[in-house]
Amino acid sequence: MAMRLFCCIIALILLTGTPSAQAEDGYDLWLRYPRAEGPALSGLSGHARSIVAPGxxxxxxxxxxxxxxGLTGMTGEAPAVASAPDEGAILLATTESPALARFSLDLKPLGAEGYAIRTTTIDGKGVTVIAANADRGLLYGVFHYLRLAATGAPLDALKIRESPRIGLRLLNHWDNLDGTVERGYAGDSIWDWWTLPEWKGPRYTDYARANASIGINGTVLNNVNAKSDSLTAPYIAKAAALAGVFRPYGIKVYLSVKWTAPMELGELKTADPLDPQVAAWWKAKADEIYAAIPDFGGFLVKANSEGQPGPQDYKRTHADGANMLAAAVQSHGGIVMWRAFVYAHDNPDDRAKQAYADFKPLDGQFADNVIVQVKNGAIDFQPREPFHPLFGAMPKTPLMMEFQITKEYLGQQTHLTYLGPLFEEVLKADTMAKGKGSTVAKVIDGSLEGHRLTGIAGVANIGADRDWSGSVFNQADWYAFGRMAWNPDLTAQAVAKEWTAQTFSPAPALVDPVVAMMMGSREAAVNYMTPLGLAHIMATGHHYGPAPWVSELARPEWNPVYYHRADASGIGFDRTKTGSNAVAQYAPALARKLADPKTTPERDLLWFHHVGWDERLSSGETLWDALVHHYDAGVASVSEMQATWDALRGQVDAERFAQTQAFLVIQKRDATWWRDACLAYFQSITKRPLPASAAPPAHPLDWYKAQSLSYAPGNPK
Structure with a gap:
């Protein structure tokens, strides 16, 4: 009786709590649960009339x-809560539930987070069973069932078994204690540190719901460029408050730490990881955190990179530092995620080589509860990079993928550049470390080397904006990260279809053109920004807009000219043995392929080779003509996206349609700016005419050089 009353109250709130006339503003993400129509409604109504949930x-x-x-929103009626399954019931049960005894469901292989969904009969009555070993799996199973229903999938013959391929599926928030977000383009931080721990607004619960719906099970609350204040008692209490909100949704909290915290907070004179006082300080701090947050996940560390302190300041290794912290959290079941993103002024020939040079010699030296977090590419979240050479190169060490969901180099909040294809491209890349088929996905899911500690992280694109991510299509990147973290074999296209159907409508007349637009959008950005393997030619600092001419900054690797190396003879970074020899960091079979321009994929050509302007590519064009045509293709693709979206007027609510339409206008303007500025600059070097079909840049080169974006978003002031 009490459970029935509970469910009726929920249904009443869901039906009456939000005015029906409220405009779509993106807040509900992919969890809108709008009224189903036609066969989808009748199918759902026949298979979801009541719920049996003993937990x-x-x-x-x-x-x-x-x-x-979900069922109330999609059917218009609140399902009854029953004590026993009747026709059309959904049974939610774990292995502890007696109701499961009659089913031959072998749930043990599914672990604590897996689930099974089966359409079956009980005493002649058709029911749907969602079963799991633990309540976390049950929650994930519910979200999967609702995903099927919301996308119009058939529900009458379900036989599903799911479990995550990767253990740690985390968001990394680059949120600062002052409320700003580094590289964030959706407003201020969603963490209101000032009012925590007392005020825990409903947005925190909705954040947890959204993450649980796509299988994310952890969140790092603060920026990797950490402040020591995050480890003080007041901020531990704030983190504990958030952990309490997230816990029912299977989400643990983690903290980024500053290496010199013992000196700043503990009045120690050193942060040497081999100093017993330092180790004791971290052990005491870990004990303090776990007393407040018993299921605290552990620490994320950025050390000896971009000016951050670290163990190398004391002539110690990254393994020395990571293992000291690992010992501090080990008794509590905690882990340490140690970032491999390192580069410094003493790297003489190629920034892309430094992480490998620092970490490869340490393979096998890290503690069992340490996982090394490696960016998808060796530079820094570019529109396209070859996969990082560390993947496949450290067989004795668990490696964790780090993707960037926030689009620091991909047009930030206004460009529609769906990242699913980028994720898929990297995950399916073949390291050839143990022969053909040694994909990056098999490295990070542990299957290639038998590691049990596995992980993947995404730098969050979430902020305080009402739509969470700065635009409705940026939500798709958050969604795609979670779904592909759960199952790296999912395709970007399948995920885009899921997201579109839930976010807008499952109608094929809308889904098909939107998915086509999404699937071409990342390649469009590569073409109008950094085609044929170019990289890091963005404006420095804020990374918005083109600036391939910048050459006067103090450190070589801060300058775009360092990365493209254009001169009168050609363009591109020679990473073969005649240059930096970065190709040697890959497995031998792959290195041989990349060492030859003829066997290097054209998409990566200028990443690995300095190529003459008049060299012929596979198309028969010269490199210069092909470069121009790629830039033109990028701009043309955005025009096609605009036409596709304009044709959907009336099929999308007015508010989200208008925002996307306006952002595509910005994207077209920026794509043209990128194309014209880069071609004006590169033409000033190559001295060759544009192909006959190509229009000249709208302005002379000096005009583009004079452009300034003093208040571009994404950099804390």
Missing amino acids: TSPTARAALEELTR
Whole structure:
């Protein structure tokens, strides 16, 4: 009786809590649960008339609440809560539930987060069973069922078994304690540190729901460029408050730490990881954190990179530093994620080589509860980079992928550049470390070398904007990261279809053109920004807009000219044995392929080779003509995206349609700016005419050089 009353109250809130006339503003993300229509409605109504949910834990209650919310929204009626399955019931049960005894469901291989969904009969009555070993799996199963229903999938013959391929599936928030977000383009931080721990607004719960719906199970609350204040008692209490909100949704909290915290907070004179006083300080700090947050996940560390302090300041290794912190959290079951993003002024020939040079010799020296977090490419989240050479090069060490969901180098909040294809391209890349088929995905899911500690992280694109991510299409990148973190074999196209159907409508007349637009959008950005393997030619500092001419900054690797190396003879960074020999950091079979321009994929050509302007590519064009045509193709693709979106007027609500339409106008303007500025600059070097079909840049080169974006977003003031 009490459970029935609980469910009725939920349904009443869901039906009456939001005015029906409220405009779509993106807040509900892909969890809108709009009224189903036609066959989808009749199918859903026939298979979801009531719910049997004996669980009582906070997570079990969250699963029941979400299922009730979704079914109520999609059918217009609140499902009844029953004590026993009847025709059309959904049974939520874990292995502890007696109701599961009659089913032959082998759930043990699914682990604590996996689930099974099966359409079956009980005493002749058609029911749907969502079963799991633990309540976390049950919650994930509920979200999967609702995803199927919201996308119009058939529900009458379900036989699903799912479990995550990767253990740690985390968001890294680059949020600062002052409320700003480094490289964030969706407003201020969603963490209101000032009012925590007392005020825990409903947005925190909605954040947890959204993450649980795509399988994310952890969040690093603060910037990797950390402040020591994050480890003080007041901020530990604030983190504990958030952990309490997230816990029912299976999400642990983690903290980034500053290496010199013992000196800044503990009045020690050193942060040497081999100093017993330093180790004791970190052990005491870990004990303090776990007393407040018993399921605290552990630490994320950025050390000896971009001016951040670290163990190398004391002539110690990254392994020395990581292992000292690992010992501090080990008794609590915590982990240390040690970032491999390192580069410094003493790297003489190629920034792309430094992480490998620092970490490869340390393979096998890290503690069992340490995982090394490696960016997808060796430079810095470029529109396209070859996969990082560390993947496949450290067989004795668990490696964790770091993607960037926020689009620091991909047009920030206004460019529609769906990142699913980027994620897929990297995950499916073949390291050839143990022969053909040694993909990056198999490195990070542990299957290639048998590692049990596995992980993937995404730098969050979430902010305080009402739509969470700065635009509705940026939400797709958050969604794609979570879904592909759960299953790296998912295709970007399949994920885009899921997201579009839930975010807008499952109608094929809308889904098909939107997905086509999304799937071509990242390649469009590569073409109008950095085609044929170019990289890091963005304006320095804010990384918005083109500036391939910048050459006067103090350190060589801060300058775009360092990366493209254009001169009268050609363009590109020679990473073969005649140059930096970075190709040697890859497995031998792959290195041989990349060492030859003829066997290097054209998309990576200028990353690995300095190529003559008049060299012929596979198309028969000269490099110069092909470069121009790629830039033109990028601009043309944005025009096609505009036409596709304009044709959808009336199929998308007015508010989200208008924002996307306006942002595509910005993207077209920026793509043209990129094309014209880069061609004006490169033409000043190559001295060759543009192909006959190519229009000249709208302005002379000096005009583009004079452009200044003093208040571009994404950099804390």
